[in-house]
Amino acid sequence: MGSDDALFGIHGTALQIRSQRMSMLASNIANAATPGFKARDIDFNKALDAATGQQAGSVDDAVQGNVGYRVPVESSLSGNTVELPVEQTQFAENAVQYKTTLQFLQGRVDTVMQALKGDNT
Amino acid sequence: MSSPLSVFDIAGRAMSAQIVRLNTVASNMANAGTVAGSEATAYRALKPVFQQVSDAPGVSTVKVTQVVQSNTQPTKRHDPDNPLADKDGNVWDAGVDSAAELVDMIETQRQYQNNVQVMQTAKQLTLDTLRIEK
Numbered sequence: 001m002g003s004d005d006a007l008f009g010i011h012g013t014a015l016q017i018r019s020q021r022m023s024m025l026a027s028n029i030a031n032a033a034t035p036g037f038k039a040r041d042i043d044f045n046k047a048l049d050a051a052t053g054q055q056a057g058s059v060d061d062a063v064q065g066n067v068g069y070r071v072p073v074e075s076s077l078s079g080n081t082v083e084l085p086v087e088q089t090q091f092a093e094n095a096v097q098y099k100t101t102l103q104f105l106q107g108r109v110d111t112v113m114q115a116l117k118g119d120n121t
Numbered sequence: 122m123s124s125p126l127s128v129f130d131i132a133g134r135a136m137s138a139q140i141v142r143l144n145t146v147a148s149n150m151a152n153a154g155t156v157a158g159s160e161a162t163a164y165r166a167l168k169p170v171f172q173q174v175s176d177a178p179g180v181s182t183v184k185v186t187q188v189v190q191s192n193t194q195p196t197k198r199h200d201p202d203n204p205l206a207d208k209d210g211n212v213w214d215a216g217v218d219s220a221a222e223l224v225d226m227i228e229t230q231r232q233y234q235n236n237v238q239v240m241q242t243a244k245q246l247t248l249d250t251l252r253i254e255k
Contacts, residue, residue, distance in 0.1 A: 020179070021248070026128045026239045030135030032232050034183050035173040040205045067179055084235065095242045099249065106253050
């Protein structure tokens with residue numbers, strides 16, 4: 001799965017990474033009360049580069065290679081590094097970006113559909 | 122989905138864990154006023170122990186491994202008229218910190234809501250993705 005996807009270009013890969021990032025942020029929110037849990041996140045730009053660059057590997061490998069631990073603003077006594085406001089804003093931001101990517105994909109699909117159907121307005 | 126744990130699994134199981142926590146809070150509040158005839162039999166607050174569950178690297182949810190008795194000590198009270206009183210006329214009130222339990226309840230509620238919100242967002246995005254063919 002490289003950048004040579006003729007129909008969807010970079011957006012198909014981007015949507016997959018966004019989806020995996022959503023799972024990871026959901027994990028952080030789910031474990032907000034688990035002692036010793038370390039929050040993690042994907043560096044989206046680096047993961048996208050790794051998935052679409054010259055030596056593009058699989059999307060899963062690209063994501064796994066660019067996961068990092070969140071550095072908490074305030075450390076907690078239980079060793080948990082989840083800070084709900086941070087996770088919630090990241091989750092919301094990621095959801096908006098997912099939707100944006102989806103709009104790009106929708107545009108491609110619409111264009112191809114129009115080309116297939118011809119001018120039937 | 123390449124991952125065996127979907128967002129729905131993650132948020133759903135976290136909600137189940139929070140429900141267990143809410144049940145312990147309810148049990149503790151229900152028993153907050155109980156008295157016992159000895160320190161050993163007096164009620165002590167129940168607390169769930171949360172643990173991370175991970176099937177794949179990067180994604181994880183949460184489960185309740187066990188429910189333990191807290192070390193909040195029952196308070197001794199001199200009440201010779203109580204039918205449960207021992208030979209010295211003492212009874213023990215349940216070891217429950219009501220204020221702390223209420224704080225716990227609010228925290229549980231907020232974290233449950235967070236997981237509901239995550240699930241709603243994920244559902245909406247999944248539906249949007251399905252509708253792309255239209």
